[in-house]
Amino acid sequence: MIGTALATLVSHWRRKPGQLATLVIGLSLATALWTSVQAINAEARASYDQASAALGGGSVISLTAPEGRIHRSVWAQLRRDGWDASPRIEGELVLADTVFALIGVEPLSASTSQAMVGGGEGVGPAFLTAPGVLLAAPETVEGLAAHQADLPPVQASAQLPRGQVLTDIATAARLLDRGDQIDQIVINPDAREGLTPLAVLAPQLDRVETTDTGEVSRLTGSFHLNLSAFGFLSFAVGLFIVYAAVGLAFEQRRSTLRTLRALGTPVRVIVASLLIEAFAFALVAGAVGVLLGYGVASALLPDVAATLRGLYGASVSGELSVRPDWWLSGFAIAILGALGATAQSVRRAATMPLLASGQMRAWALASTRRYLLQAGIALALFALAALIPQLASGVLAGFALLASLLLGAAIGLPALLAGVLNIATRLVRGAVAEWFLADTRQQLPGLSMALMALMLALAANIGVGTMVSSFRLTFEGWLDxxxxxxxxxxxxxxxxxxxxxxxxxxxxxxxxxxxxxxxxxxxxxxxxxxxxxxxxxxxxxxxxxxxxxxxxxxxxxxxxxxxxxxxxxxxxxxxxxxxxxxxxxxxxxxxxxxxxxxxxxxxxxxxxxxxxxxxxxxxxxxxxxxxxxxxxxxxxxxxxxxxxxxxxxxxxxxVKAFSLSVFERTFAVTGALNVLTLSVAAFAMFASLTTLASMRLPQLAPVWALGLTAAHLARLELLRAGVLAVLTWLAALPVGLVLAWALLAVVNVEAFGWRLPLHLFPMDWLRLAALAILAALIAALLPARALVRKPPREFLQIFAQER
Amino acid sequence: MVRVGLLLVCLWSLCVGPAHTQGFAGLGTSADGFAAPTPDPVFVFPADHGPHPAYRIEWWYLTAVLEGEDGTPYGVQWTLFRNALEPHDGEGWQTPQLWMGHAGLTTPETHYADERLARGGVGVAGVEAAPFSAFIDEWSLESAPERLSEGEDALSALNVRARGDAFAYALELNATGPLVFHGADGFSVKSAEGQASYYYSQPFYEVEGVLELPSGPVTVSGQAWLDREYSSQPLSENQLGWDWVSLHLDSGAKLMGFQLRQTDGEVYTSASWITEQGVLTAFEDGALTMTALETARVAGRAVPVRWRVQLPARDLDVEVEAINAQSWMDTRFAYWEGPVRIRGSHGGRGYLEMTGYETDASSETAAP
Amino acid sequence: MLIEVDGLEKAYGQGAERQPVLRGVSLGLEPGASLAVTGESGSGKSTLLHLIGLLDTPDAGEIRLKGETVTGLDDAGRALRRRHQVGLVFQQFNLVPSLTVEGNLALQARLAGQHDAEWIDTLADRLGLAAFRQRYPEQLSGGQQQRVAVGRALAARPALLLADEPTGNLDEETSDQVLDLMLELCADAGAGLIMATHSRIAADRLSRRVHLTGGRLS
Structure with missing residues (x-):
């Protein structure tokens, strides 16, 4: 019986492949963004662990001379005394107008420093003999290419951060003209036991012991939290799509569900079928999402690694491994998301009265009461957001603030739009304009999820963009x-x-x-x-x-x-x-x-x-x-x-160029995630409009019959999408600015220790508005085109069909 | 003795990986720019105890068969390998001379091993001819002038020490016989095509010293054998690996023998019979036969751990059996090296080394 | 007796606005017999059929299906009997739009675990649907759709067929055909039929007729 019930429900998707695609793509995208962030974090964590494991007790001693340089014989004597020590030269390779950080390592003794230089990749006889080999990130290789003639051969290594050049100590000593001098001795203090203490062997040197993991984790913790928050935001945006698609599918299948019940299918069988269906979606979309997420993470990881290294000195491999902790978490979130989105459908299916009208309703009833409730919840969340800074501090509190703010704004959006449309209705004259506004208001419930997603994405974009730009402006001024x-x-x-x-x-x-x-x-x-x-x-x-x-x-x-x-x-x-x-x-x-x-x-x-x-x-x-x-x-x-x-x-x-390049890298990831989130929101918009279009014929048919051409209707549809995008953008502006303020004044202070002034960038907002309108228009274009091409017969059928 | 290639492999293990498949561990490469051994060598000591940078590879290879006061057999290995990336020396960091140390300690139950890598030129590793001193990090093989009599060879009295994670040893070595020269006065041929090395030994050490084991210190005594060998391309392209023995016979005589296993299933053998007085007779290909009698699973592969060794020209027909079948040197380039006991026409103790038993992909990927 | 209905009462709405729809209805139906329920709009015809079809529960009174009292059953118990004993041809229980004619025909039989391909073939032939089996409901005319609904209701060989204005949306000729088929198939399957209709002509074709006024039979 459950097989028949399930097959009946699933047959819906065969007739609505577009809706199915929306659902799977939405869930996949949501999972992908979440997974990619998790993968990046997992890789970073693994790198910290690995570094600490390679270093024994998770600590490393670095010796430096107060006067700056150390003679290499000091290092040699430490080796002869049994210490697992490796020398290091660090300098700046200045080529015309560009500065590269040059690091010279001694690979034969580098068991200690290996973890810190990104592995022994490419270390062969050519590396060790004149003229040597320079290893650098692919981008840096391009920068070095201009000076190829004066330099040893350059080899690309994905493991190195941009701007850094790694080479054998002999090559580095030659390029930097260091003779017998080294900058640093890196020691693994736990490798061997029973040695004469360093204080006795090298009393003249400064010892800095880095107890690695703890320090790095603490320092980078807020950065990862930051990423996680962004990943979660992206997931939330994606989930809006899924929620919308599932809700729509429920409404479209309402009559089927009722028929199944009438024909004697018990409620539990229906509930089980819906859950199995959701689970299957989660598995498929989860798999796609995890794969996509892997791709996104692989693309972003080098920048993240560079950021972590540039900002915190934490070494993270530039290559992504497949780890169960993130792909499992990807599947888990996909399942959670699918079940969460399905929960309301399941609840409604379970309590659905058998004898209510079989008419398909607009899938969320637009009522004043509902809008008031949403507005109330939104206000409560804003109040909570305002209260949080008073109640708690720390990065977590900062993110709680952001979450309340964004959620409140999202929930309040439909009520706000409905209010605006109400006021507008009173102001306009003319039948078409009045019908247009009334019809837009009627469509709000169907579009609200997509609009919420769009607003979240826009607000995040404005907020993060303002934060980064403010930071850049401040940073440049500060550098000057x-x-x-x-x-x-x-x-x-x-x-x-x-x-x-x-x-x-x-x-x-x-x-x-x-x-x-x-x-x-x-x-x-x-x-x-x-x-x-x-x-x-x-x-x-x-x-x-x-x-x-x-x-x-x-x-x-x-x-x-x-x-x-x-x-x-x-x-x-x-x-x-x-x-x-x-x-x-x-x-x-x-x-x-x-x-x-x-x-x-x-x-x-x-x-x-x-x-x-x-x-x-x-x-x-x-x-x-x-x-x-x-x-x-x-x-x-x-x-x-x-x-x-x-x-x-x-x-x-x-120096300025070098510092700014470090800065740019720091926010490269944020920028990339921002763009991805916006794309997901645009997709949500497209999905909602496309699915709504199929349900809108009964509303359009009478207007058509009264004398508006299909082309006119299509233009109005485009106009509607544009108007809604602009309204959403207007709503997102203040939210984005508050978000920027929270990031600059609360989260950054906790994460990095500095507070930055807020600068406004209205041109960026306008660009974003144009982008939002463009996204909405593109999303609306396809359904509008279909409308223009619709043969009159289909409009007429609306009157024939008793729906 | 044919302990060639370890250093090359060591370097390849550092570099791009399994590029070479030709010959054992890539030794089939030509020796461009490096000096090649020629017949009728004239050795000048102590200078020739020191390094020869013009040759690609060189080693100072000590093996000791020891016994605790309770009669427990032990084995100790101390080796310093030199590998030149280019056929010259250099100043400071710029030297192309690289060094690798291997230390092993074998008990009947456990085999301990450790390794060290270093570049030359900066005082971390190297060899001085006079006073003799070979070192890498805190490991050393150094002459003990206070035990040397006037005019005696510099290698006749040595101290050796090394340490690993769970073991350490410090031994005194005193030679009771002269240096001996393998092949034709130290020119040792390694294949029918004529690949060769310079090869001489001091096989007459009496040893005393202390082993540091996790269970505590053990006082030991016994015999040791030091090999000196250098060359640039000692293996033929069709040679896969080798089996090598150094045997201290109860009669006081010594035997060095090896077979090089070829891709066609044939072997190339060589042997040196050394009398108690230090007179060496070299035997050419075919005089010595080595037959594997029993294999053991060692590090995931089958390795012969009991051999029949025959040298009919000296009425020698013995079985050589590992004291610890798991004498696996789990180093960047892994091989089998451990003490053996000898039974049959002669009794005694010795050392066995075997390479090239890595099967399929493992020989290329075993190195990290 | 196939169906015994005794003193059924049902009201809708809350408090003061509570409107009684059925005020003590009693009737009975032998196996294989047919009964027409006529009455004005709002007389309670549909409600009576819903209660007999176990889609709803009465406020008072008792229904016995094949001698078993079904009025006290829980949701699962009622679903079980609907699945196996009752066939429904109601306007609002439309066809499943995403299933083909064939899928719709077999739906209830499959749910009841009584799928019989031969019987489905027979029904499709008899209902004149053989040529449309792979079509979707939206590609059919109203009369064709209603014939599919009749077939679906009979596919599981129910003891009782309930039809609520089955010909309400059809023209005269088509409704005659549908009615003929329904009666014929009911007779062949030995199923009892209760049909609500406001058409006297349709009602006259059935073996018995009762009239509902103001929630009471007359």
Whole structure:
């Protein structure tokens, strides 16, 4: 019996393949977006785990010299003493106007650093012998190609982040002219036991122990949460499509269901059939969605990996593996989504009165009562969204806020549109206009799901777009302020540093030492910089809040500036003492923004820095103020006079370009997901209009009979789609802006530690409006075209058929 | 002895993977630019105990058959391989000379192994001829001048030490006989086509020392054998792998023998009979026969662990049996290497090495 | 007796607006016999058929189907008897639009687990549907659709056929044909027939006739 009932219900789809496609595609897309985000997160998690497993106890020690470089014999002696240690050279490869991060590794000892450099891919005899091989991301390979003649052969490696070039240490030493000097020794402290402690063997070196996983997970946690939230939003948008398709199918099958009941099919058999059907959809769409999701994730992963590396220094493989945790989660969400969307149908089928009219109704009854209820729920959700910041804090609270806001906006949308249409009805004159508005209102329930999806997508687009653009604007301005010096010089050692400083004092407008020392800042590990009293800082430094005499206090050694991150984390107030490691404190005189840096940072007067951190100050770097026209000549003079490292002199433009490229990568994923979500919403629109079109003949036939041509009707249909898109876009604007505000002021502060000002980009909104209208028109075009081509006979049949 | 190729394989394991299928572990390649061994070599010591960068491959290969105070047999291996990517030395990082160390310790129940990789030129691995010192990381094989008498060969008194995850050893080696030269005065032919290597040994060590095992330290004594060999292309293209033995006979005589297995099923054999006084007689292809009597499943493949070894010219007909059938060197390039006991016409102990038993895809993919 | 109806009462609506539709209706039907229920619109004909067809439950009174009291049955029990004992030719229980004529014909028989291909063939032939078996309902005329409904109702060989204005939407000639077929097939299958109609001509063709006025038989 269940077989017959199921076959009867399923036969509906054979007659409505378009509806079936809508349902499966909708569910597949929803699953795909969700799965792709899950896959990316799972890959990242696995990479963290793998890195921590490869490193034994999940920690790695890196040794650096306070004076900057280490002689390679120090590393060799550590190996001879049994330590699992590998040397590393890091520098900047400056080619014409482009800067590449060059990393030299020693593959034969790299059991420790292997996980950090993205595997030993391509390491063969050619890699180890002159001229060597450079490994770089495919995009970077293109950038390097222009300079091929001066460089060793370049080989593409998908595992490397853009802008980074990996090579053998011998090649790196040659390119960067490092001789016997290395930058860092990476040690796996857990590989071997019973060794002489590092403190005894290399007391002169700074030891930084990274207890990897925990740190990386904590730092990247909010980023992944961010991605997850986006994935869930996409899923929700996709689910709207499924919900709409399932609801429509229920209405269209209402008479069939009643007939089955009348013919003696028990309710439980009907319910079971509907559930089996939903489950089958979930399996098929889940499989398609998981496959699609794999594709999307594979395409996005390199950027995510680059973001994670650029922003948090966390290494994630650029290649996606098929892991049960994400594909199972993909299937689970598909099943959950399908069952969720079917739940209402099932409930209605179970309680459906046997003897109600067999007429097919508009599939959600439009009633004032219903709109009032929706408006009420929406207002309640907005109130909740407003309350959340007062009740809780943290990234989760931020996302709860966003969820309430978006859900409320979505639920309230049909009521809002109905209200607008009501008012418009009262304002217009003319039969066609009145009929048009009334008919639009009647169609609202059928379109509301698609419109909700469109609004969510638009709001997300406006919100995230505003956030990213605001961030970019702020970031560029900040870079301009922060990178005020024309040249940045790095010297090899203290002696050269002094010589370079003397050399520059005579030739430049100002020489600004960029000296630093590692220190705890208000209980957080970080870096302290010393500055001289100079107009460059007074005029340019990006202060968020400061006492009026902040720079005087700094110059006098009586105050300290900290970066925004440490200020927020420690909850400091101006004038409050800031502890700077080993008991020393100075009052806080100002806070500056410091984007892209996860760690704490502070600024003292230069003398104060030298006094307090006498033994550990690195005094190798300088900012140089010089007439921009003379910068090039001075660079050449510096290079001619001193044996500076290859990356020893960098101009402002290169640093900016490098920083901006890191920034662009950070939001590449967000952008991609944004576009995908919008596409899904457009599809929802298309699906709804197409299916509605088939049900609309009875409404159109009388109007046609009264003298409107089919072409006129079709134009009105297009107009309707456009009007609804514009109204939806208008509704999405404020929601998107509040979303942007929440992202900038709540989520970013929690995720990254900095708060950004909100900028408005009306041109972007207009572009989005055009996009929304275009999507709606394209979606409406097909049904409208069908309408024009409909033979009169079909209109006439409406009158003949008793429906 | 034919322990060629380990280093090459080591490098290939680092590089793109299973590119080579020709000969065993890719040794069929030509030796462009590298020096090739020529007949009638003249060795100059101590210089020739040091590295020969112009040759592609070279090793310092020590095997020791040992016994605990309770009579338990043990085996120890210490090897330093040199592999040149290009036929010259270089300054600092820029050297094309790469090094690999293998250490093994075999008990009747367990086989321990570890390996080290390093590049030359930067003080992490290398060999100094005088005073003799071969090292990689904290592993070393070094001369003990305080135990050397005037004019004695530098290799006659050595200390060796190595450590792995679960084992360590430190042994003193004192030679009771002279260096011996295989083949024609150290020119050892490896195939009918004439591939050859320079090959000499110090097979006369008396050993004392301590093994560190998870169960605690064990004091041991016994005999050891050091092989020195260098060449550039010792294998013929049709050779698949080899079976090699070094036998310390109770009579005081020693035997080195190997067979190279060919793709056509034939073998190429070679043997050196060394008297107690250190007089070496070389036997050409066919004089020695080695017959597998019993195989064991080792690391997923069938490996012969009991052999019949015959050298009729010296009335030798013995069975050679592994002390631990699972003496598998689970290194980047994996092979079988372990101590054996000898029964038959002669008694004694020795070492057995076998390569090329990897079947189907495993020989190419075993390396990570 | 095939059907015994005793003192049926049914009202619709809530509280003060409650409208009695049936006020104590009693009747009986022998196997193979046919009964016409006539009456004005709103006289309760459909409600009476719904109650006898176990689509609805009475407020008071009793229905016995083949001697078994069915008025107290739960939903599943009523569904079981509908499936096996009752055939329905009602206007609002239209054909399933996504099934072919053949699929619609066999639907109830399949649900009841009593599918008999030969019997379906016979029905299709007798109903003049043989040429349309692979068509969908929307491709048929009203008379053809109603003939499919008759066939579907008889496919499971029910003991009782209930027809509510089966010819209401058909022209005279077509309704005669449908009526003839229904009576013929009922007789052949030995099924009892209760038909609601406001057409006297149709009612006269059946063996007995009762008239409903204001919820009472007269």
């Amino acid at each position: 302020q922060r990178l005020a010096a024309e040249l940045y010089v790095t010297t090899r050692d203290d002696a050269q540093s002094d010589a370079v400083r003397d050399f520059l004092e005579a030739r430049a407008d100002a020489v600004l030492p960029i000296w630093s020392a590692d220190s705890d800042i208000a209980g957080q590990p970080g870096e302290v910089f010393g500055v001289v009293d100079h107009a460059t800082y007074r005029e340019n430094w990006p202060l968020i809040t400061a006492r009026p005499d902040a720079w005087d206090q700094i110059a006098a050694g009586e105050g300290v500036l900290v970066n925004e991150q440490s200020w927020r984390r420690a909850g400091l107030a101006l004038g409050e003492p800031v502890s700077l490691g080993e008991g020393a404190t100075l009052p806080l005189v100002g806070v500056y923004s410091d984007y892209g840096n996860p760690n704490a940072q502070a600024i003292l007067g230069l003398d104060g820095l030298v006094d307090r951190y006498a033994g550990t100050v690195s005094r190798l770097r300088y900012g140089v103020r010089v007439d921009p026209d003379e910068a090039q000549a001075l660079t050449e003079a510096l290079r001619a006079q001193f044996d500076l490292p290859a990356d020893g002199v960098i101009d402002q433009a290169s």
